Amino acid sequence: MKVTFGALVTAAGVCGLLSFAFLATSLGTDYWYIIEINHANMSDFKNMSSHSGLWSINEGGKMHAYSIDPFTVNYSRLSDSERRMLNMHGAVVVMLPLSLVLLLFGGICGLVSSLARSPVLLTSTASYFFISSLLTLCGASLYIIYSYQALAETERLVGQQSLANIHTSFGWSLHLAWLSFSLEITIGALLLTAAQMAKLQHRVPSTA
Template identity: 55%
Template sequence: MRYGLVVLSAGFSGLLSFCCLAVSIGTDYWYIIDVNKPNYTDSEDLSSYSGLWRINEGSDKSSVISSFTANMSALSEVERHLLTLHKAVVIILPFGLVMLVFGWICGLVSSLAYSPKLLTVTAFYILICSLFTLTGVSLYIEYSNKAMEEFRRIVAQEELAYVRVSFGWSFAMAWVSFTLELAAGFLLLLAAKITQMKGRYDCGVAVTL
């Protein structure tokens, strides 16, 4: 396998993973609540979709999720736990996004340097970035499940029959980013292996000559 093709694929995967994660963090389709009550003409006003920063209800109502400014003492234990989970998500995912920038730069430098050690270190760095993305997404799943449990506790059982919840395309983009981060990391490891093998081959040829 050609070294150039491998490092180009790794660079493209890393860049695409950054774009996917940035779009995911900045959009509001992580979680969708669709209400479809029969004989109710304004069901859309009861539906909502939310992201990491905002909740959009109905057609024109939007509110900011105030995890860091909320008065924790006035909240119940469940609400405090939900806000703690949300805080963790909105810290971990943007931090992972910043880490990806440095990872892409390190990948570019190590690939130009043709250094197996630098390529290996960068590969593991990118894989660590993927762990941040995985942790953030996993915490969001836990946050959503806890919020749904609280919603089911408050809302009457017969009303829940008209409610459908699902993860949106913003959430899916975060998973795509995680997959691409893994691909970039393993491709850099492959590039490091290629440089090692070529170095041994060149040494062998030099000794023979």
């Protein structure tokens, strides 16, 4: 079955819409990090299980905004490890929303280059999506590093034994961010293929 130019750009468009929807949903939900308490062994903490997002945490069914703003906090009162974690969190909440904005502009560029059937524009837009995907990758990866360091800092402060009945995991909000990243890579590959096909189609009349 021969793949057509129209099929490639249509597939790229669908992937773009899905990528944008996945990342927007990821940023707007609070299942990035999940903390579960073993109620059988810790009956006094039955309401302490929580799940958190980039800007808020849901603890015991109640939503709370993060009490520390990484952009306004007084860093002179914090330890070196606390400063590092705040810097990482601040970078995450800038990178991922910026990646969402870049996805929107990338969709517009992709539509224009597809309608123009320009190999140069299609290649440029594909490169744009590859660069945008790096921002999503860095943001999601940095969040994982931040979460592990926060857990390590908590263990240092309260002791590993105190956390023996606590299970932590990454939730579906983070998984949606990874899906968005994968789709951005797919979009770039599809547009590169479409650019090569458009280039061949332009050459055919000139050689006839």
